[in-house]
Amino acid sequence: MSHIQGTQHSFWKTTGGGVSYPKLAEDIEVDTAVIGGGISGVLAAYCLAKAGQSVALVEAREFGAGSTGGTTAKLSAQHQLIYHEMIGRDGADTAKQYYEANEDGLGFIRSVVKEHSIDCDFSDMDSYVFSQDGSHSDSLRNEADAYRQIGADGGLTDSIPLDFNVASALVLRDQAEFHPVRFLHGVLKEIHKLGGRIYQHTRYMDKAYHSDHLTLTTDTPYTITCKQAVLATLFPVEDPHSFYSNTLKPMTSHLTAFKSDKAFDKGMYISDDDPKRTFRGAHDGDQPILIVGGDTHPTGNDTSTIDHYESIREFAKAEFGLTEMLAYWSEHDLMTPDRRPFIGPIEEGDDKMYVMTGYSKWGLAISGTAAQLITDLITGQPNKYKELLSPQRRQPDEEQEKTDSEPSLSELADRLHNGQAKKFKQDGEPAGMYKDHNSTIHYVDLSCTHLGCEVSWNDGDETWDRPCHGSVFKGSGEVIAGPAKEPLKGINPF
Numbered sequence: 001m002s003h004i005q006g007t008q009h010s011f012w013k014t015t016g017g018g019v020s021y022p023k024l025a026e027d028i029e030v031d032t033a034v035i036g037g038g039i040s041g042v043l044a045a046y047c048l049a050k051a052g053q054s055v056a057l058v059e060a061r062e063f064g065a066g067s068t069g070g071t072t073a074k075l076s077a078q079h080q081l082i083y084h085e086m087i088g089r090d091g092a093d094t095a096k097q098y099y100e101a102n103e104d105g106l107g108f109i110r111s112v113v114k115e116h117s118i119d120c121d122f123s124d125m126d127s128y129v130f131s132q133d134g135s136h137s138d139s140l141r142n143e144a145d146a147y148r149q150i151g152a153d154g155g156l157t158d159s160i161p162l163d164f165n166v167a168s169a170l171v172l173r174d175q176a177e178f179h180p181v182r183f184l185h186g187v188l189k190e191i192h193k194l195g196g197r198i199y200q201h202t203r204y205m206d207k208a209y210h211s212d213h214l215t216l217t218t219d220t221p222y223t224i225t226c227k228q229a230v231l232a233t234l235f236p237v238e239d240p241h242s243f244y245s246n247t248l249k250p251m252t253s254h255l256t257a258f259k260s261d262k263a264f265d266k267g268m269y270i271s272d273d274d275p276k277r278t279f280r281g282a283h284d285g286d287q288p289i290l291i292v293g294g295d296t297h298p299t300g301n302d303t304s305t306i307d308h309y310e311s312i313r314e315f316a317k318a319e320f321g322l323t324e325m326l327a328y329w330s331e332h333d334l335m336t337p338d339r340r341p342f343i344g345p346i347e348e349g350d351d352k353m354y355v356m357t358g359y360s361k362w363g364l365a366i367s368g369t370a371a372q373l374i375t376d377l378i379t380g381q382p383n384k385y386k387e388l389l390s391p392q393r394r395q396p397d398e399e400q401e402k403t404d405s406e407p408s409l410s411e412l413a414d415r416l417h418n419g420q421a422k423k424f425k426q427d428g429e430p431a432g433m434y435k436d437h438n439s440t441i442h443y444v445d446l447s448c449t450h451l452g453c454e455v456s457w458n459d460g461d462e463t464w465d466r467p468c469h470g471s472v473f474k475g476s477g478e479v480i481a482g483p484a485k486e487p488l489k490g491i492n493p494f
């Protein structure tokens with residue numbers, strides 16, 4: 001693998017500080033078990049505990065290890081350009097309600113930060129979509145018109161509060177940014193104070209339905225008995241009738257952190273030009289940082305991740321004169337056909353298992369609304385966003401993108417550099433070889449252990465990624481991100 005400056009690790013995870021919670025070490029019984037330690041799961045557990053529920057929050061790795069720890073960390077209802085499209089497809093009332101759902105979620109997160117004095121660099125900030133070459137000015141004008149129809153506080157502007165040339169821009173006022181991992185740590189403390197049970201390094205494995213409860217098994221010898229379970233993982237680790245596999249589209253974005261000699265503290269930005277670029281400021285102590293990302297593509301489409309990082313690095317150098325790249329990482333998310341998340345019962349008529357998924361790359365603000373919606377569904381309270389975010393709502397038709405790559409087996413295993421991989425066929429089935437940084441070669445079956453579709457190599461992160469619904473495995477086969485629960489199967493090709 002080519003050398004990339006910096007460390008392959010999320011800036012937020014590196015600077016967020018550590019927390020220590022135990023692995024499940026006994027059978028427990030609670031009202032609700034929440035599976036997943038990102039912002040959705042943590043906020044859902046918090047809201048449920050505040051509503052008087054006994055709660056267990058269970059994370060397979062560390063809290064914030066998934067999408068929440070890999071995001072640009074913008075709390076915004078400005079999802080690039082979405083409202084003009086949504087008005088045309090779903091009507092102005094639905095678009096307005098979706099905007100309000102994001103604004104309400106942002107307001108909820110703001111109130112949690114204030115109530116508990118969470119030190120997470122929360123800052124109110126205007127958000128901008130811009131075009132540098134002017135080719136997307138019509139799209140920005142259409143979105144500005146949509147803002148007027150839904151009552152959003154924003155519109156077109158011919159300048160931005162940054163030394164950065166743009167032909168046109170669209171502002172949405174009074175949004176926010178924060179440090180997502182530090183926010184999670186603050187909310188986890190409050191869950192603990194409310195009596196919630198918190199476990200990490202505990203992977204959900206299966207469930208058994210009973211008349212009045214569920215029994216959840218984990219990768220420990222112990223079980224969780226509960227009345228309801230909330231699957232707040234990137235992809236639901238249960239998928240009845242393959243609905244989520246057939247509906248959700250996995251996407252990957254790439255982000256970087258650059259050392260800067262000045263603070264970027266006036267706005268959050270994303271381009272509507274191609275390639276897309278997103279950036280915002282941050283700090284590591286007193287050191288100003290610029291987070292720069294973009295180059296979103298379908299997960300596992302065999303494009304070079306190294307090239308994506310290099311493209312972002314060149315942008316940061318050309319536009320801001322930044323050359324010291326401190327970190328780089330990939331972020332995975334799932335797109336729904338209508339770009340609204342799925343929050344609610346996992347399937348029609350199921351009152352025991354719920355999902356929080358499909359945030360379509362903009363889940364931080366609306367996660368606050370989603371957590372309150374899940375709590376209301378479980379406690380039997382009305383919620384005005386129930387139909388808007390229901391997984392059972394009607395979806396527009398959209399073809400799922402599939403990747404089929406079948407490199408033949410060569411005799412070049414000994415020529416692999418450390419950190420490289422190749423695909424080949426073993427008895428007609430997809431297989432892969434990976435050379436780790438100790439020069440050991442690992443041979444694995446490339447059929448994902450969740451539902452069997454083929455994984456693809458991600459050279460920038462040295463992972464096998466599943467295009468069907470986003471499972472991620474180490475080069476040697478171990479699970480990094482679900483819904484897969486088991487590692488890739490090792491094989492002997494000789």
